[in-house]
Amino acid sequence: MAENNEPNAELKELRAALAPWRQGDFTISTGEFPVAFLNENEVIEAGWDTVQGLVVVSQTCDIVNAIDLDDVVVVAPMVEVTEGLLESIKFGTTTVGAVIEHSLLPTDVADLRYLATIRKTSLVKMERKGGFSSEQTRDVFVNALERRYGRFAFPDSLSNGPVITIRNRAKSLRKKDSPKANVYKSLRSVRLAAAPDFDTPGARIQFLLVLNDPPQVFAKAEDIIEELESQAKADRFDWPAAFEKETPLFRVVTMDSLSAREWDSSRHVDLDFISWRNEA
Secondary structure (H helix, E strand, O other): OOOOOOOOHHHHHHHHHHOOOOOOOEEOOOOEEEEEEEOOOOOEEEEEEEOOEEEEOOOHHHHHOOOOOOOEEEEEEEEEOOHHHHHHHHHOOOOOEEEOOOOOOOOEEEEOOOOEEEEHHHHOOOOOEOOOOOHHHHHHHHHHHHHHHOOOOOOHHHHHHHHHHHHHHHHHOOOOOOHHHHHHHOEEEEEEEEEOOOOOOOOEEEEEEEEOOOOOOOOOHHHHHHHHHHHHOOHHHOOOOOOEEEEEEEEEEOOOOOOHHHHHHEEEEOOHHHOHHHHO
16 A cells, blocks of 8 residues: 555644744744853753844755654744944855845844754744745855855864965955055955865975956956065965965966866865955
8 A cells, every 4th residue: 555645634734833034034023042151060951142133044945845744843043233343244245144135134143153053843833924026135145154164174274374365455455446455356266275185295286366347357367476476475475385386376367267076076265255246
């Protein structure tokens, strides 16, 4: 006899209630967020932080596709931040939060430092508020999640020297209108390649400087190389002894000239905050 895989009435009702929910939607039906902490006896306890609400960070398909009544969604707390921190979040100079287009207060953001799960049966009992007007605006939220949780973890010796030097240089020029600032605004991506890989001592490292498509290129290739090489000569660049420099160390490429193999074997350096797309 064939097994009956039809969902029961409760599960059908849950799926119907979940159907309107989307990634980035939020609720203010609760003002508490679960946390774990050490008490005065250094014993772990569960407690609650006061927050503005909860923001759903699970992908939309994972929200609406309920398999059983114990299914959960991932949420982040909605919190109020200062104007200064809000600006940093908007421009991507920090990944601690994500802007919600239709938050009740302009200074409310999703705090991406903290995540928790709640059952879908609880979520549908809360009042849903749409976080975004379209998939295009929701993509900004998705990008913030990707930057927070999808960034490649470079070896510390590279992160604390060459990578952070270039990142800080780009960050310091973000608001400026100058030839040096135009170097970084011309870049779609900076990628780090290691031959044979980042785990091999003595691997050869090369920076791939991927240009935007015209007309969003504001600096010549030779000026880009000159700027990056000047940073490589700085004391703070602190090249790690565990790696060798490829020749050339910096290479200007385009999306058309970069092979799929080079893209797949290299890793993105997070300079998204300096791009012309973000400024727009």
